Amino acid sequence: MAPRVLVSDELSETAVQIFRDRGVEVDFQPKLGKDKEKLAEIIGNYDGLAIRSATKATEKLIAAATNLKVIGRAGIGVDNVDIPAASRRGIIVMNTPFGNSITTAEHAIALMFAVARQLPAADASTQAGKWEKSKFMGVEITGKTLGVIGAGNIGSIVCSRALGLKMHVLAYDPFLSKERAEAMGVTKVELDELLAKADFITLHVPMTDKTRGILNKEALAKTKPGVRIINCARGGLVDEAALAEAIKSGHVAGAGFDVFEVEPATESPLFGLPNVVCTPHLGASTTEAQENVALQVAEQMSDYLIKGAVTNAINMPSITAEEAPILKPFIKLADVLGAFVGQVTESAIKEIEILYDGQTAQMNTKALTSALLAGLIRSQVSDVNMVSAPIMIKEKGIVLSEVKRDKTGVYDGYIKLTVTTANQTRSVAGTVFSDGKPRFIQIKGINMDADVGANMIYISNTDVPGMIGFMGTTLGDAGVNIANFQLGREKEGGDAIALLYVDEPVKQDVLDKLTAHHAIKQAKSLVFNID
Numbered sequence: 001m002a003p004r005v006l007v008s009d010e011l012s013e014t015a016v017q018i019f020r021d022r023g024v025e026v027d028f029q030p031k032l033g034k035d036k037e038k039l040a041e042i043i044g045n046y047d048g049l050a051i052r053s054a055t056k057a058t059e060k061l062i063a064a065a066t067n068l069k070v071i072g073r074a075g076i077g078v079d080n081v082d083i084p085a086a087s088r089r090g091i092i093v094m095n096t097p098f099g100n101s102i103t104t105a106e107h108a109i110a111l112m113f114a115v116a117r118q119l120p121a122a123d124a125s126t127q128a129g130k131w132e133k134s135k136f137m138g139v140e141i142t143g144k145t146l147g148v149i150g151a152g153n154i155g156s157i158v159c160s161r162a163l164g165l166k167m168h169v170l171a172y173d174p175f176l177s178k179e180r181a182e183a184m185g186v187t188k189v190e191l192d193e194l195l196a197k198a199d200f201i202t203l204h205v206p207m208t209d210k211t212r213g214i215l216n217k218e219a220l221a222k223t224k225p226g227v228r229i230i231n232c233a234r235g236g237l238v239d240e241a242a243l244a245e246a247i248k249s250g251h252v253a254g255a256g257f258d259v260f261e262v263e264p265a266t267e268s269p270l271f272g273l274p275n276v277v278c279t280p281h282l283g284a285s286t287t288e289a290q291e292n293v294a295l296q297v298a299e300q301m302s303d304y305l306i307k308g309a310v311t312n313a314i315n316m317p318s319i320t321a322e323e324a325p326i327l328k329p330f331i332k333l334a335d336v337l338g339a340f341v342g343q344v345t346e347s348a349i350k351e352i353e354i355l356y357d358g359q360t361a362q363m364n365t366k367a368l369t370s371a372l373l374a375g376l377i378r379s380q381v382s383d384v385n386m387v388s389a390p391i392m393i394k395e396k397g398i399v400l401s402e403v404k405r406d407k408t409g410v411y412d413g414y415i416k417l418t419v420t421t422a423n424q425t426r427s428v429a430g431t432v433f434s435d436g437k438p439r440f441i442q443i444k445g446i447n448m449d450a451d452v453g454a455n456m457i458y459i460s461n462t463d464v465p466g467m468i469g470f471m472g473t474t475l476g477d478a479g480v481n482i483a484n485f486q487l488g489r490e491k492e493g494g495d496a497i498a499l500l501y502v503d504e505p506v507k508q509d510v511l512d513k514l515t516a517h518h519a520i521k522q523a524k525s526l527v528f529n530i531d
Contacts, residue, residue: 003069003305005048008033008055011074015050015294022302024048040064048072048301051080059085070304072297075284076100079207083315084529093314094300097385098153099293104283105157108202108232109165111256114277115228116141116200118254121275139199139253142166147198149214150233151176151186152381152392155204159186170194173396174348175380180397188348195222202230203237206382217242220252228254232283235260244269247276258283314385323364330360330415333430333438334368336452336528337417338375340428340440344458344524351399351420352376355429359413361404369402372417414441438530440486443497448488453501454530459514460522463489463496470517471498478510 004025007016011030019026027046032039033055043049044066051057052074062068062085071081073095086093114120117138125132146162148155151173159169169186172194181188191214194201201223205211215229215238223229229252231238240261246252247270254275260268263281270276284290296312303309310316354372356365370386373393378384384392393400407413416429429442430452440450444460457475461467468487475482484501506525514523 003047004045005050005301005305006032006043006046007050008039009050009052009074010054011050011052011294011298012291014291015074015298018295018298019050019302022299023306024302036061043068048305050074050297050301053077053080055080057081057086062086062089062091065089065091070094070301072301074099074290074293074297078314087315092304092310092316094297094304094310094312095314095385096293096296096300097312099296100284100289101154101157103286103289104154104232105161105204106286107258107279107283108154108158108204108230108256109161111230111232111258111277111279112146112200112202112228113141115230115254115256115275118275120277141200144168144199145170145197147172147194147201148186149173149191149194149201149203150205151181151184151396152204153395154233155202156184156395158202158204159184167200170198174346175377175392175396175398177348177350177397180395183397191219192222195219196224198224198227200228200230203233205233205237205380207234207236208379208382210379212236213239215239215243217245220246223252225251226253228252228256230256232256232258235263235265241269244273247273312385316386323367327364327367329432329436329438330363330368331371332530333432334372334415335375336438336530337415337428337430338372339378339528340375340458340526341417341419341426342376342379343526344522345419345421345426347421347423349376349398349419349421351401352393353401353403353418353420355403355405355416355418357405357409357414357416358407358411360415361406361413365402365404368415369400372415373400376417376419411441416442440499443488443499444490444495446488446490446495446497448486448497448499450486450499451484451501452528452530453483454528455502455505456526456528457498457500457502457506457511457514458522458524458526459498459500459520461496461498461517462519462521463491463493464519467496467498467517467519471500471514474513475500475502475506475510478506478513480504480506480510 002025007028016026016028040061043064048070050072059082068091070092076097078095081093083093118136122136145168148159148171151171162169163185170189171186172191176188178188220242256277258279300311373389374384374386411431414429414431418427430438430440438452481503482500486499489496511523514520
């Protein structure tokens, strides 16, 4: 029987025909995504679900999708898909990470022009029969400084277009190397310097815990007077209320927003303010982009349902059916090692070395490396997947090397990740035991044997008496329950580390109390996906 796909959002007829040409039965109901009850009623009849942004693939819907094998999102954002719920049900979630890039970058540039010259207000005034030429005094783009927050796929395109407009470009991106920045023709800076110097600021980062409110009241106060701010990335990156106050005070000269904290945005503190240009999330809304992502998602879903090929999956590596049983636990290990380093490393990464020892050297290391890189940069790029991660690392100019060798120690096989930044070299190694679960076996050259928990605390300290008592008391006073506690040290009185498996994420104020101790160098709350 041919696999069945439900298309519940608007996709082009050409994309629908791709399913048919590949041998997939298609039920094209482009308005169904807005009818949650009807969608949940029939979703159990399908192997695949092709969507845009209107359909919400919630945990409730996924629970009703008893036969669903794949969800394909025509576009990059998967905010409307409950990925953990899909993963638990074994449903692959695919997106099309690069189909919207040029379109979104162009929209950011268009908003910058619109704000610089007050075009919407001037148009409305003129069409109303007025001729208020002196009212709409604008500013030139040429020679101005553009601050780009996030120099990834879309951000790098914006940088290129801005350079073509003869602007000076400053880029803030923790994963952007100095060498890559030089090759792009931009200046890599820290966020505070960008805020202080930029005439225009445009955001191109995903929504993560680290980026939420990146332009809050305090950050906006650091900006250059007269700055204009553009956001075509994600609502919530900018505190809309704080920005509205900054515009009213005259500190911020204008803003162009395509995304909002609450969408559909029927109201916002920004609405009605002078020289604020707002559009209804049109970043990907061009004929070319919509067609590209629709064709891509149809091809990817068909290839999976007919051939078993996995492309651009958010929650599954690109591996063959034969490799899956052996490779799966090591894929998880690689992801955990990358996620560990990504969460504890605060400065830009210049070099990555991955060592495959013993049996791991004989595996599909391409998939393992992709999983590791995805874990490494997920704290900065939430919608990264195993296909896009290597591309992102390459675009950022980070040097990547792999080393494979025969078994050298007591373990049948292990993976070791070493990253080099401008300030330090950090390493972590792990293996998989017979129970199929990943374990840390070495951190910073210090041997240990530690389970991986969903919530952990990593502490780097000097080996002095009383540390265990201090850590336990501090966490106990804060109501943090410790499930497991692993220690390791280089030598007596030397560097030491602690890994604590706790029941829930630890708040920053508790970590601050830990780092207040003179012997503790770093305390980080870590979160791992171990399902």
